[in-house]
Amino acid sequence: MDFNLTPLNKMVIKTARAFCETEIPAIDAYMKEHNDYPPYLQEIFAKHHMLGMDIPKELGGIGADNFNLILIAEEVGKTASTCMLPFFMNNSVAETICHWGTEEVIKKFVPPLCDGTAWASMAFTEPNTGSDPRALTLTAEPDGDDFILNGTKRFISMANKPGPGVFFAKDLSMKGKPFDTTAFIVDKMSPGITFSGHYELMGLDGADTCDVFFTDVRVPKANILGRQGKGFPILLRWIAGERIQQCAATIGGGQAALDESVKYGNQRVVGGFPMGYMQGFSWMLADMKTRVEACRLLCYKTVKLQDEKNKGFEAASSELKVLTVPLIQEVCRQAVQFHGSYGYSKEYKVEKIFRNAMHLGVVASSLEINKTIAGMTILTQK
Amino acid sequence: MKIIVCIKQVPDVTEVKWDENGSLIRTGLPSIINPNDKNAIEAALTLKEEKGAEITVVSMGPPQVEEALREAMAMGCDHAVLLTDRKFGGADCWATAYTLGMAIKKLGHFDLIFSGVEAMDGNTAQVGPEIADFLGLPLLSYAEAIEVGEGTVKIHQKLGDLTRVIEGPMPALITCEKELNVPRIPRMDLVFECFEKEIKVLGMADVDGELENFGLKGSPTRLRKVFSPKRAKAQVEFLEGTPKESSQKLVEKLHEINAI
Incomplete structure (x- = not known):
């Protein structure tokens, strides 16, 4: 087993x-000022x-x-920037359309997500x-x-931006x-679609998450992805990939939290020497490093x-989230x-990283539903 | 148009350490493309986008220089040549320029050669001009702007507080300043493609030349000693009083040491 990264x-x-x-x-400066993503x-x-x-x-x-995508996700995650969400979404939805779509659907919707x-x-x-x-x-x-x-969809990211969205509906x-x-x-700019304002979230500052109203x-019919009545497996497969990207970015956030702590531990002088060298703090660093490393290895x-x-890889991605x-x-x-x-001040990056990390347990499937998926898989696999 | 860009891989540090023999301790140091050489790459890529060009990036060094060459291709260079041979080791500016010059002759026709003004680990600013000398090319050094015309090239040459505009016929060699441009980030798709491309590897036997001109043997300069200057501990003296009084005391002190 080779744990080394390639050139x-x-x-x-x-x-x-x-x-x-x-x-x-x-990008972050724009988002702070406008509370939204830059249009470009x-x-x-x-x-x-x-x-x-x-x-x-050939599709752009x-x-x-995905392994190299995860490496990028980790780096973007270290910045704690919310711009990671649209980056993940275009990548994962394009892949999902390629996997399930007809040739016509793929040619129509995938290239604009790549360019x-x-x-x-x-x-x-x-x-x-x-x-x-x-x-x-x-x-x-x-x-x-x-x-x-x-009907209505809730907590939809990038819903009010032009482009295609995969919407799951009860097919009458x-x-x-x-x-x-x-x-x-669905072309999100279609007549009859309206949006709520943005939800104010605990973290992910500037995210445009909103409700979508269909009238x-x-x-x-040509825009059906996969087969009629078979939409749920599409969601399960997509969200399994999304979970990995989401975990990778949050692991990047964890690494950044550790890096910031190491920096602070070396800079802050208490009793004449750097604070980080006190046993209580160095033990915290040891805990943090081993936790980040364990999560990263399972993610890879x-x-x-x-x-x-x-x-x-659906059950495996649930296990990743459980850890x-x-x-x-x-x-x-x-x-x-x-x-x-x-650390409780917005002057320091760890405050933002902490708020962002809280999203991992509830967004793109909750920790508990992932425990259920992982646990049921253990019970039922032969 | 065919452009050759000469680059060097250097350790990414501001304070390097040397061993007792005066050699750089490279272990554990990340390596980067010399910053001025990235300006040279960017200049070539800009010309490629404006006028169309085929860019070959050339570097001399140990096999791990491959990383720098692949990064140059990920930025958009088309081909890469690595000059590596144990006999090239220990080369000074003269021997380096000789080796690069001989290799460039082997590569055939070109219109322009770009290099950085100087490498951050040596700061000699000699290699580019010496390549021009070996190849009998017009040298346009310290470029902070480049304009390519019909068979001629014009640069804005940085000369301290002055800028001199000079022009020469092509082929020519241009050394690039950091003010010339902002080097681009490699493109992610080209990062993947650059690992599918072949790097041409040339040793001493491939570039011809005289054995005694390569490497340490061919280097007229000899490194006697490398050391970190000792920093004297400064005495700090507080000048008490009102701002006016302490300012007067400061002026007196500066007079005492003939600083003003």
């Missing part, structure tokens, strides 16, 4: 780090050819793999459900060559069948499984504690 992996990290140092300060954000990622990582070159992608002219979204959550397809209330009723969609033409969830690729929204193992393509949520959240809490009162 390619190392250059990907170096390049991602250079991207973060060069581009992200201006995806073009910035596209200019650096960071979209469509796992998409074939890079033709790389940065479109913003992707993925929308399952509703006011009364985040993981149960039977509880969906967004309905899709057939009408000629179209479906008419009515499948009434009486055991599975009635169908995935539709008689017409969507062509999980994404390698995803890259094997022919094996399921990462408590460990990295604790690392970030320790970093705040390490900084004392300064």
